[in-house]
Amino acid sequence: MQLQDIGEFNFIDSINSDVINDASTVVTGIGDDCAIYKANPEMEQLVSIDTMVEEIHFSLRYMTPYDVGYRLMTANLSDIAAMGGIPRQVVLSVAAPKALDVAILDEFYKGIKDQCKLHHVNILGGDTVSSQEGIVLTVTIIGEVPRGTAVLRSGARPGDIVGVTNYVGYAATGLGALSYGYDGYDMTILGHQRPDPQIELGQALRMHGVTSMNDISDGLASELHEIAKASGVNIVIDEQIVPLHEETYTLAKSLGTRPVDYALYGGEDFQLVFTAPKELEDTLKKIGQITIIGQVLEGNNIVQMVTKERKIETLEARGYNHFGN
Numbered sequence: 001m002q003l004q005d006i007g008e009f010n011f012i013d014s015i016n017s018d019v020i021n022d023a024s025t026v027v028t029g030i031g032d033d034c035a036i037y038k039a040n041p042e043m044e045q046l047v048s049i050d051t052m053v054e055e056i057h058f059s060l061r062y063m064t065p066y067d068v069g070y071r072l073m074t075a076n077l078s079d080i081a082a083m084g085g086i087p088r089q090v091v092l093s094v095a096a097p098k099a100l101d102v103a104i105l106d107e108f109y110k111g112i113k114d115q116c117k118l119h120h121v122n123i124l125g126g127d128t129v130s131s132q133e134g135i136v137l138t139v140t141i142i143g144e145v146p147r148g149t150a151v152l153r154s155g156a157r158p159g160d161i162v163g164v165t166n167y168v169g170y171a172a173t174g175l176g177a178l179s180y181g182y183d184g185y186d187m188t189i190l191g192h193q194r195p196d197p198q199i200e201l202g203q204a205l206r207m208h209g210v211t212s213m214n215d216i217s218d219g220l221a222s223e224l225h226e227i228a229k230a231s232g233v234n235i236v237i238d239e240q241i242v243p244l245h246e247e248t249y250t251l252a253k254s255l256g257t258r259p260v261d262y263a264l265y266g267g268e269d270f271q272l273v274f275t276a277p278k279e280l281e282d283t284l285k286k287i288g289q290i291t292i293i294g295q296v297l298e299g300n301n302i303v304q305m306v307t308k309e310r311k312i313e314t315l316e317a318r319g320y321n322h323f324g325n
């Protein structure tokens with residue numbers, strides 16, 4: 001069955017179940033001109049939007065529709081995580097060709113709803129339109145954080161340490177393995193298809209007093225530059241300590257590429273990169289899943305890496321650039 005067979009309104013009716021996971025904050029959900037939600041007056045509201053375009057952000061050759069929905073939510077939840085926030089509400093827009101199989105959209109929604117349920121987030125509404133070609137999915141997410149405590153990109157100070165969560169370069173390894181049709185990359189392929197946002201770690205890092213934070217959507221080099229620029233500092237990291245998965249080393253070896261480049265320029269890991277006062281190092285390590293990879297220096301926007309050969313390499317602000325080549 002195609003979207004044109006059931007029409008816009010039947011489609012909207014069909015998704016209006018399992019959308020509220022925390023009824024205490026909802027006055028009116030799907031079904032009116034606007035949704036109404038209740039914000040906690042003790043908290044500040046976080047709001048962010050991200051879009052996923054077919055064949056740019058995902059391909060149904062490499063991902064199931066369920067994965068696409070799941071990862072769409074992850075990309076948005078990840079921006080809330082990067083502020084140390086608690087995700088609460090989403091509204092989402094779907095543009096799809098009239099001839100799209102309804103079963104594909106149902107699967108997108110399963111992925112979206114499962115991820116929302118996991119994080120107690122409500123789907124308050126959305127928009128459904130037709131496109132001439134390809135699927136475009138957009139989510140606006142609302143989260144909250146106790147007043148004045150959100151972790152910005154601008155708080156890094158000389159002397160701070162730089163840390164990351166889990167592995168970086170993980171999703172790019174999986175995408176590479178998929179595009180070359182390689183076997184034996186199960187973990188990183190899952191990292192591309194079903195990445196998870198670091199919501200709990202983001203909140204833990206905020207509560208421990210990290211000074212700046214960013215999520216890794218475009219690649220470590222680009223995210224470090226954003227922190228360096230916003231904070232007016234230099235950053236130096238050590239190639240030898242950047243946490244890469246075994247499969248990243250294997251893929252790099254077989255393609256003759258440098259392993260750390262997957263972390264620096266790959267993106268879509270949805271891990272967190274942060275800075276913190278040096279005296280927090282031991283406490284932060286005790287949280288687990290955290291590696292200290294460098295330090296913040298006085299300066300203005302320069303990001304460098306000490307290579308395995310112990311040479312200093314200046315990193316460009318190069319990550320994924322939609323209008324680059």
Ligand SMILES: Nc1ncnc2c1ncn2[C@@H]1O[C@H](COP(=O)(O)OP(=O)(O)OP(=O)(O)O)[C@@H](O)[C@H]1O
Pocket residue numbers: 049050075079217218
């Ligand atoms: N078209 C736009 N109009 C207004 N503001 C924008 C627009 N595009 C981006 N921004 C703003 O620019 C800043 C950086 O956005 P960007 O999308 O790079 O961040 P991000 O969502 O963390 O990264 P990514 O999109 O790679 O996940 C944000 O404050 C965002 O709101």
Ligand SMILES: Cc1ncc(C[n+]2csc(CCOP(=O)(O)O)c2C)c(N)n1
Pocket residue numbers: 050051055056057058059175217218266267268320
């Ligand atoms: C089919 C396919 N081709 C390429 C990529 C890689 N890719 C696309 S967008 C992006 C950065 C984040 O984008 P944004 O800044 O919009 O959040 C990256 C690394 C992919 N995921 N799927």
Ligand SMILES: [Mg+2]
Pocket residue numbers: 049050
């Ligand atoms: Mg964005």
Ligand SMILES: [Mg+2]
Pocket residue numbers: 078079082214215217
């Ligand atoms: Mg972000």
Ligand SMILES: [Mg+2]
Pocket residue numbers: 049050075076079217
């Ligand atoms: Mg984003």
